[in-house]
Amino acid sequence: MKKDWEELKKEKQQIIFDSALKILKEKGFHRARIADIAQEAGISYGLVYHYFKNKEDLLNEILDQWWAKLYQLLEEIKKSEKNLNGRLKGLILYFLDTYQRKPDLIHIFITQISRSTTILTETRLDNFRKFFNLVEDILVQGQKSKKLRQDVDSRYLVYIFLGGLETFLSIMVLGNESLTSDRQKEKIADSLLEVFLNGAGAGKSARRT
Amino acid sequence: MKKDWEELKKEKQQIIFDSALKILKEKGFHRARIADIAQEAGISYGLVYHYFKNKEDLLNEILDQWWAKLYQLLEEIKKSEKNLNGRLKGLILYFLDTYQRKPDLIHIFITQISRSTTILTETRLDNFRKFFNLVEDILVQGQKSKKLRQDVDSRYLVYIFLGGLETFLSIMVLGNESLTSDRQKEKIADSLLEVFLNGAGAGKSARRT
Amino acid sequence: MKKDWEELKKEKQQIIFDSALKILKEKGFHRARIADIAQEAGISYGLVYHYFKNKEDLLNEILDQWWAKLYQLLEEIKKSEKNLNGRLKGLILYFLDTYQRKPDLIHIFITQISRSTTILTETRLDNFRKFFNLVEDILVQGQKSKKLRQDVDSRYLVYIFLGGLETFLSIMVLGNESLTSDRQKEKIADSLLEVFLNGAGAGKSARRT
Amino acid sequence: MKKDWEELKKEKQQIIFDSALKILKEKGFHRARIADIAQEAGISYGLVYHYFKNKEDLLNEILDQWWAKLYQLLEEIKKSEKNLNGRLKGLILYFLDTYQRKPDLIHIFITQISRSTTILTETRLDNFRKFFNLVEDILVQGQKSKKLRQDVDSRYLVYIFLGGLETFLSIMVLGNESLTSDRQKEKIADSLLEVFLNGAGAGKSARRT
DNA sequence: TATGAATGAGGGTTCATTCAT
DNA sequence: AATGAATGAACCCTCATTCAT
Numbered sequence: 001m002k003k004d005w006e007e008l009k010k011e012k013q014q015i016i017f018d019s020a021l022k023i024l025k026e027k028g029f030h031r032a033r034i035a036d037i038a039q040e041a042g043i044s045y046g047l048v049y050h051y052f053k054n055k056e057d058l059l060n061e062i063l064d065q066w067w068a069k070l071y072q073l074l075e076e077i078k079k080s081e082k083n084l085n086g087r088l089k090g091l092i093l094y095f096l097d098t099y100q101r102k103p104d105l106i107h108i109f110i111t112q113i114s115r116s117t118t119i120l121t122e123t124r125l126d127n128f129r130k131f132f133n134l135v136e137d138i139l140v141q142g143q144k145s146k147k148l149r150q151d152v153d154s155r156y157l158v159y160i161f162l163g164g165l166e167t168f169l170s171i172m173v174l175g176n177e178s179l180t181s182d183r184q185k186e187k188i189a190d191s192l193l194e195v196f197l198n199g200a201g202a203g204k205s206a207r208r209t
Numbered sequence: 210m211k212k213d214w215e216e217l218k219k220e221k222q223q224i225i226f227d228s229a230l231k232i233l234k235e236k237g238f239h240r241a242r243i244a245d246i247a248q249e250a251g252i253s254y255g256l257v258y259h260y261f262k263n264k265e266d267l268l269n270e271i272l273d274q275w276w277a278k279l280y281q282l283l284e285e286i287k288k289s290e291k292n293l294n295g296r297l298k299g300l301i302l303y304f305l306d307t308y309q310r311k312p313d314l315i316h317i318f319i320t321q322i323s324r325s326t327t328i329l330t331e332t333r334l335d336n337f338r339k340f341f342n343l344v345e346d347i348l349v350q351g352q353k354s355k356k357l358r359q360d361v362d363s364r365y366l367v368y369i370f371l372g373g374l375e376t377f378l379s380i381m382v383l384g385n386e387s388l389t390s391d392r393q394k395e396k397i398a399d400s401l402l403e404v405f406l407n408g409a410g411a412g413k414s415a416r417r418t
Numbered sequence: 419m420k421k422d423w424e425e426l427k428k429e430k431q432q433i434i435f436d437s438a439l440k441i442l443k444e445k446g447f448h449r450a451r452i453a454d455i456a457q458e459a460g461i462s463y464g465l466v467y468h469y470f471k472n473k474e475d476l477l478n479e480i481l482d483q484w485w486a487k488l489y490q491l492l493e494e495i496k497k498s499e500k501n502l503n504g505r506l507k508g509l510i511l512y513f514l515d516t517y518q519r520k521p522d523l524i525h526i527f528i529t530q531i532s533r534s535t536t537i538l539t540e541t542r543l544d545n546f547r548k549f550f551n552l553v554e555d556i557l558v559q560g561q562k563s564k565k566l567r568q569d570v571d572s573r574y575l576v577y578i579f580l581g582g583l584e585t586f587l588s589i590m591v592l593g594n595e596s597l598t599s600d601r602q603k604e605k606i607a608d609s610l611l612e613v614f615l616n617g618a619g620a621g622k623s624a625r626r627t
Numbered sequence: 628m629k630k631d632w633e634e635l636k637k638e639k640q641q642i643i644f645d646s647a648l649k650i651l652k653e654k655g656f657h658r659a660r661i662a663d664i665a666q667e668a669g670i671s672y673g674l675v676y677h678y679f680k681n682k683e684d685l686l687n688e689i690l691d692q693w694w695a696k697l698y699q700l701l702e703e704i705k706k707s708e709k710n711l712n713g714r715l716k717g718l719i720l721y722f723l724d725t726y727q728r729k730p731d732l733i734h735i736f737i738t739q740i741s742r743s744t745t746i747l748t749e750t751r752l753d754n755f756r757k758f759f760n761l762v763e764d765i766l767v768q769g770q771k772s773k774k775l776r777q778d779v780d781s782r783y784l785v786y787i788f789l790g791g792l793e794t795f796l797s798i799m800v801l802g803n804e805s806l807t808s809d810r811q812k813e814k815i816a817d818s819l820l821e822v823f824l825n826g827a828g829a830g831k832s833a834r835r836t
Numbered sequence: 837t838a839t840g841a842a843t844g845a846g847g848g849t850t851c852a853t854t855c856a857t
Numbered sequence: 858a859a860t861g862a863a864t865g866a867a868c869c870c871t872c873a874t875t876c877a878t
Contacts, residue, residue, distance in 0.1 A: 030237075030239035128383070147410070148410065156401075157409050160405070160409065163372035163374070164369040167369070191361055191365050195365065195408070199404070199408030200348075200358060
């Protein structure tokens with residue numbers, strides 16, 4: 001019986017979560033009103049405070065959930081047998097899949113979290129650092145296995161890789177583009193990887209002079 | 210005489226501008242108070258309304274100024290005799306120079322403008338589209354002159370190029386890093402270009418398989 | 419069986435009572451939350467409403483209990499064979515004993531009840547009037563038996579006597595002082611009585627000129 | 628001109644002060660709403676925040692003003708040539724005068740400040756201690772000049788003296804009694820002093836056995 | 837041009853109370 | 858008897874904006 005309660009509580013939390021996601025996407029953190037979120041969730045606004053300490057806390061829980069999943073994925077990637085190409089593609093597809101399933105979440109990540117220093121407390125910045133470090137680990141392994149050039153600081157490679165990915169997502173997010181077929185995701189992932197690995201330059205002459 | 214007045218007005222506006230820049234950087238658009246900006250500028254908050262219609266208008270003017278300068282640069286680049294490499298490097302250095310001279314401006318561009326949909330009205334999104342289009346023009350020219358590969362959508366190339374640049378700037382901005390020497394800027398620009406053009410992959414085998 | 423139920427109910431009520439006492443002392447009536455009291459009592463806050471109609475009612479019950487005991491004591495004193503001195507000392511010691519056993523109760527009496535007009539409804543004021551009247555009865559008897567001077571309004575004597583007592587208690591309450599030995603209580607009671615009866619003046623000359 | 632501004636500001640503050648006084652008296656700190664105070668003052672509630680940081684601050688300013696005046700009086704009394712009797716009478720009359728002119732202030736002192744530990748921060752308790760110490764100074768001088776008995780702790784004398792005074796004030800405050808004639812004030816002061824100095828006991832036998 | 841007093845919409849948060857389980 | 862989810866009135870405080878001076 002107790003379990004049912006727990007589950008019900010979790011479910012309700014999730015409803016509030018999803019409502020918050022939608023409202024945050026539409027209005028941004030500062031303009032999102034608790035009343036909006038509650039209305040979206042079909043509950044009274046007082047109840048939001050039953051499940052979350054306050055607005056700040058609600059955002060934090062969303063972020064924590066986001067980061068937890070992302071870290072989990074990266075750890076899995078690191079443990080996997082995939083080669084560099086497969087690993088990076090896995091990461092890209094994770095973002096694209098998430099965008100497909102929960103576009104609001106990616107929207108918020110792109111527009112609110114990944115940049116806004118207003119919201120960025122030191123704790124939250126730490127999450128970013130950890131994320132960048134995990135990606136760097138993967139790229140350093142790539143350098144060691146001679147899959148990636150070693151004459152460029154691994155940190156720079158991280159910036160360029162994630163930068164390209166983020167801009168892709170940004171464009172989709174800001175343009176409200178939909179992502180329907182798996183084929184489309186594959187194509188995007190491959191293009192990104194292709195240019196990241198082989199460069200935008202045309203042919204040998206452009207690439208190595 | 211009239212000119213003096215005009216000039217004085219411009220000067221005062223600029224003072225408010227710079228103050229706004231600083232406060233916006235520190236607090237973000239929603240938490241930045243007119244009173245803060247006025248205090249920073251050393252004037253009464255009522256006076257701000259003599260020079261700007263309202264808070265929204267103040268932000269718009271800042272953005273307009275930013276975009277105007279950026280468009281101007283891009284037009285100059287397009288008209289210049291430089292080759293693709295020089296053009297892209299010029300663009301990168303423009304951002305780095307601006308970061309050096311007015312870090313607040315880049316900070317706001319990165320954290321507030323480039324992503325926030327809260328602030329992004331349709332009009333403002335147009336500025337982005339125009340910016341991306343101008344950069345795309347340059348890259349398409351590169352493709353036509355066989356400097357850039359033609360098997361990738363020029364749009365994708367824009368995303369990857371600007372994405373890498375933006376992430377570099379983001380890192381500096383979020384980390385409050387300083388940029389002192391010209392040499393440092395050169396190195397960053399070259400690294401970015403090198404990877405963008407030739408890819409992160411190591412040697413032929415990695416790049417073309 | 420019914421008795422057991424009644425008793426259990428009384429017991430539970432008493433637990434809530436004591437918890438309320440503690441919380442009221444710590445936070446005062448307005449800041450004391452039902453949830454605090456329930457937590458202190460180790461029960462859910464909903465249950466409080468099974469035993470008390472509402473917050474107001476809970477406070478009323480506490481007050482009623484307090485006044486009932488005090489009235490009972492005063493009636494006993496009036497019926498007793500003690501002389502004036504013994505009667506007044508009995509009253510003082512009652513307060514000191516109560517402070518020793520239930521400091522929270524005296525704390526609340528001093529800080530919340532005896533003065534606060536916020537809480538003082540007309541009904542509650544009546545309790546005060548009754549208390550003052552009962553003490554006045556004792557002092558009037560003292561005047562009749564020539565133990566107390568008759569040239570001062572008996573009402574004034576009440577104010578001075580209770581005022582001194584209350585300030586003593588206030589000091590202990592506000593200073594969180596502890597009262598351990600019976601000797602200490604005796605000393606306080608004697609000092610109070612001594613000054614009340616014989617004045618603070620030094621010798622005849624000061625007292626009767 | 629500037630002076631006029633300053634004065635106007637002070638005046639407005641005073642209006643808010645007085646309104647606050649009235650509302651605080653009627654409702655007590657926790658139930659007093661800023662909106663009430665503003666309405667009483669005939670201004671919008673937002674303006675209250677122009678003059679005072681918040682509700683807490685408003686209360687603090689009232690308290691500070693109260694204590695400042697009281698301390699000033701006590702210092703004057705200490706410096707004066709009056710004898711003990713005159714000094715104590717001066718103190719009593721100050722309270723009675725204030726009650727006559729600003730009954731709300733005395734009301735708040737009695738019901739909110741002098742007891743409520745809810746409102747009593749450590750800083751505010753310090754004011755009490757200072758007040759008690761200043762009165763003790765006067766009484767110790769009385770002991771030294773043989774006007775007061777030395778066989779009772781001077782601290783106790785303070786409690787008894789101020790206790791009587793406070794209870795008098797309390798009765799007036801809680802009963803909403805008016806104090807019109809100077810004669811009435813004189814009579815009260817004399818009675819208080821008479822009993823404080825010579826005791827409530829009747830004749831020698833009662834007083835010295 | 838310049839000031840800052842004045843306004844009030846807006847939104848976060850608390851918490852007593854009810855009620856289904 | 859017992860729980861705690863659910864509700865919403867109440868109230869504090871912020872701050873953009875206006876306007877008299």
